[in-house]
Every structure is written in C-alpha cells, then in structure tokens.
Amino acid sequence: MTGTCYQVMHDTHYAYDAPVSLAKQLAHLWPRPCAWQLCRNQSLEVSPLPTQRIDEYDVFGNPLTRLAFERPHDALTVKARLEVEVLPRRAPDTRLSPAWEMARDSLCYSGQPMPRDLLKACRFRFESPFIRLKKHFVAFADSCFPPNMPLLEGAQVLMGKIFNEFTYDANATGVATPLLEVLEQRRGVCQDFAHLMIACLRSRGLAARYVSGYLLTQPPPGKPRLIGADASHAWVAVYCPANGWVEFDPTNNVRPGLGHVTLAWGRDFSDVSPLRGVILGGGSHDPEVQVTVTPIEEALPTG
Incomplete structure (x- = not known):
C-alpha cells in the first residue's frame, strides 16, 4: 500500500528576559506509531544541550521526551525533524x-x-x-x-x-x-x-x-x-x-x-502540548514556533 511521504520541521525558540537557572520540559514531538503512518526518520536538536534526556511513552502511549536543564541559559531552541509516510485508511460508512x-x-x-x-x-x-x-x-x-x-x-x-x-x-x-x-x-x-x-x-x-x-x-x-x-x-x-x-x-x-x-x-x-515545562527564572517570555510540512518530492534541505 503506497502512501504519501512528508518532511516535517517543527522549530520552537524561547528568548528569556532573564537567565533561567533550572528548567524541565516535556516534548511531544515524535509521531505516534499508527497503522496508517510510518516514521522513516527523526531527529531532535536542542540548544543548549540538556543535562538529562529521557525518551519514553506517556500514559496514552504517545512518544514523550523529557528534558532537564541544570545550567543557567537565556534562550532555548528545540528543532524536530521528521520524515513520515502517511498511508491510506479505509473510511467506514x-x-x-x-x-x-x-x-x-x-x-x-x-x-x-x-x-x-x-x-x-x-x-x-x-x-x-x-x-x-x-x-x-x-x-x-x-x-x-x-x-x-x-x-x-x-x-x-x-x-x-x-x-x-x-x-x-x-x-x-x-x-x-x-x-x-x-x-x-x-x-x-x-x-x-x-x-x-x-x-x-x-x-x-x-x-x-x-x-x-x-x-x-x-x-x-x-x-x-x-x-x-x-x-x-x-x-x-x-x-x-x-x-x-x-x-x-x-x-x-x-x-x-x-x-x-x-x-x-x-x-x-x-495532555499533548508539543513543548511545555517549568522553569526557575526567565521573566516573561513567549515562544516563537515555526512548522513546515512538505511533501518529500518538494522537500528543501534542512541545513
């Protein structure tokens, strides 16, 4: 069964008004394994590097990444890169x-x-x-x-x-x-x-x-x-x-x-926010989020 392949780029950037001394984040950025889709490739770039990262599943069976930051930082960037094939599914009457x-x-x-x-x-x-x-x-x-x-x-x-x-x-x-x-x-x-x-x-x-x-x-x-x-x-x-x-x-x-x-x-x-967490410090901040979904045949270099 032939499906449609996509490249997904999901970029989140936080610029804090004041340094963050400690932070913990939960990321739902991996596609869920389903009968109607296959994840061909995935990567997650995080800056600054977390002091701890745990990949697991949440109570609903969704892939979940836990990130901990234990060093001061004034910005956070999380970039998810996915290649996903979506398969046809039969629609019930x-x-x-x-x-x-x-x-x-x-x-x-x-x-x-x-x-x-x-x-x-x-x-x-x-x-x-x-x-x-x-x-x-x-x-x-x-x-x-x-x-x-x-x-x-x-x-x-x-x-x-x-x-x-x-x-x-x-x-x-x-x-x-x-x-x-x-x-x-x-x-x-x-x-x-x-x-x-x-x-x-x-x-x-x-x-x-x-x-x-x-x-x-x-x-x-x-x-x-x-x-x-x-x-x-x-x-x-x-x-x-x-x-x-x-x-x-x-x-x-x-x-x-x-x-x-x-x-x-x-x-x-x-339950499924792409990125959420708790921070100590930081002042006011709003995330900048960019998402691009592109058919693989049109995909641009992700550089």
Missing part, C-alpha cells in the same frame, strides 16, 4: 454505525466485565483540564443527534455544524479561553473547535479524544510553499463500538486522511 444511544450505553458501567477496548475508551468520556461537561454543549449538538441517529453520522453532522457556524480567528482566543466563551463568540482556532466537538460528544455520554498533529496546507496557485507557514493542528476521534476510533476535523469539515500527520492523542491539549 457513517450511516451503518450503531445508534448513538447504543454507543453511549455500551460505555456505561453495568457491573459486568467490560471488553478491554471499551474500558480504555471510557477514560475519554469525562471532564479534563480544558473540557467541561455542560448542558450548553448538549443543547448546541441536539440537532445532530436525534433519536436513533447513527453515531458516526451524527458526529459528521456535528463536524459540519461547527465548521459552518464558527469563524477561524487566530486572535479571538488563547490557550486558556473557556469553551463556553468560544461557544458564545463563535470564533476560535483548531484547538477550540476540537475541544468544542469533544465537549459536545462527552456531554452526551460518548467517548472522544483530542488528536494533535500536522496538516499539509496548499500554497496559492503558482506560489512556492512558505517555510514556517504551517502550524500544529488538532482534530477529534470518536469511539464507535463497531468501528473503533474514527477521526473528524471540524476546522476543515473533512475526515482526516493523507494530508494529516498524527503526532499524539489525549484527553485534551494539556
């Missing part, structure tokens, strides 16, 4: 999925032993740091889930509703903007739209998880692909007992495919 009520009930505690897949899906039914379960989210998605609506069909309708009723606005929200405010303003970014769709599904008793990764963007006709013009992306996976996890991208109203590179998944953004 959303109309043939079980009714959403049946999927919801299968995730409820019954006092009987639960299959492993269902048990693992249950952790994605509840509130998480950025996602609350509210009646407002149930009401917003009511028209998408009438009685006996096939689960995946309802999820697809919900994806389209968010796409059509919300405006992408990079200046409208921040990382900590409450979802109820996003719902009221009808503006946000991919992180907000993914969180909103998950909140609508979980508030109905369904299991949904947050997926982070990269999306290939197409330059205008006749224009070159810009270095650093892309960004990290986010979408949603819904658990369907008959089909497993099925993904939806509410920002673009598409089912993720060959243009989506999967990095990690968790309950929400807080």
Whole structure:
C-alpha cells in the first residue's frame, strides 16, 4: 500500500528576559506509531544541550521526551525533524454505525466485565483540564443527534455544524479561553473547535479524544510553499463500538486522511502540548514556533 511521504520541521525558540537557572520540559514531538503512518526518520536538536534526556511513552502511549536543564541559559531552541509516510485508511460508512444511544450505553458501567477496548475508551468520556461537561454543549449538538441517529453520522453532522457556524480567528482566543466563551463568540482556532466537538460528544455520554498533529496546507496557485507557514493542528476521534476510533476535523469539515500527520492523542491539549515545562527564572517570555510540512518530492534541505 503506497502512501504519501512528508518532511516535517517543527522549530520552537524561547528568548528569556532573564537567565533561567533550572528548567524541565516535556516534548511531544515524535509521531505516534499508527497503522496508517510510518516514521522513516527523526531527529531532535536542542540548544543548549540538556543535562538529562529521557525518551519514553506517556500514559496514552504517545512518544514523550523529557528534558532537564541544570545550567543557567537565556534562550532555548528545540528543532524536530521528521520524515513520515502517511498511508491510506479505509473510511467506514457513517450511516451503518450503531445508534448513538447504543454507543453511549455500551460505555456505561453495568457491573459486568467490560471488553478491554471499551474500558480504555471510557477514560475519554469525562471532564479534563480544558473540557467541561455542560448542558450548553448538549443543547448546541441536539440537532445532530436525534433519536436513533447513527453515531458516526451524527458526529459528521456535528463536524459540519461547527465548521459552518464558527469563524477561524487566530486572535479571538488563547490557550486558556473557556469553551463556553468560544461557544458564545463563535470564533476560535483548531484547538477550540476540537475541544468544542469533544465537549459536545462527552456531554452526551460518548467517548472522544483530542488528536494533535500536522496538516499539509496548499500554497496559492503558482506560489512556492512558505517555510514556517504551517502550524500544529488538532482534530477529534470518536469511539464507535463497531468501528473503533474514527477521526473528524471540524476546522476543515473533512475526515482526516493523507494530508494529516498524527503526532499524539489525549484527553485534551494539556495532555499533548508539543513543548511545555517549568522553569526557575526567565521573566516573561513567549515562544516563537515555526512548522513546515512538505511533501518529500518538494522537500528543501534542512541545513
């Protein structure tokens, strides 16, 4: 089975107002091993050199790199370089999925032993740091889930509703903007739209998880692909007992495919932030992030 190969460059730079004496960082910058993608090559350049580096997996099975810096520094640069092949995946017929009520009930505690897949899906039914379960989210998605609506069909309708009723606005929200405010303003970014769709599904008793990764963007006709013009992306996976996890991208109203590179998944953004940590010192600082996703045949030297 032939896929599409990409080169991904993800550069993060911190310039601190004051020296940082100690720091620890968690990096989700390696692509997750999946049935639909293969990582052909990967490298991580860190400056200054960390005093300790540990590569492991987090509780959700995502590759995780722990970095510790125990010497003073006034800047931090982390450069990830990846070559990833994304493979075609078969899309289920959303109309043939079980009714959403049946999927919801299968995730409820019954006092009987639960299959492993269902048990693992249950952790994605509840509130998480950025996602609350509210009646407002149930009401917003009511028209998408009438009685006996096939689960995946309802999820697809919900994806389209968010796409059509919300405006992408990079200046409208921040990382900590409450979802109820996003719902009221009808503006946000991919992180907000993914969180909103998950909140609508979980508030109905369904299991949904947050997926982070990269999306290939197409330059205008006749224009070159810009270095650093892309960004990290986010979408949603819904658990369907008959089909497993099925993904939806509410920002673009598409089912993720060959243009989506999967990095990690968790309950929400807080579980899979590309780079986060704690520092002693530093003063105020904001990261500069550049992401470029390029088909291998167009790839530029990474020098």
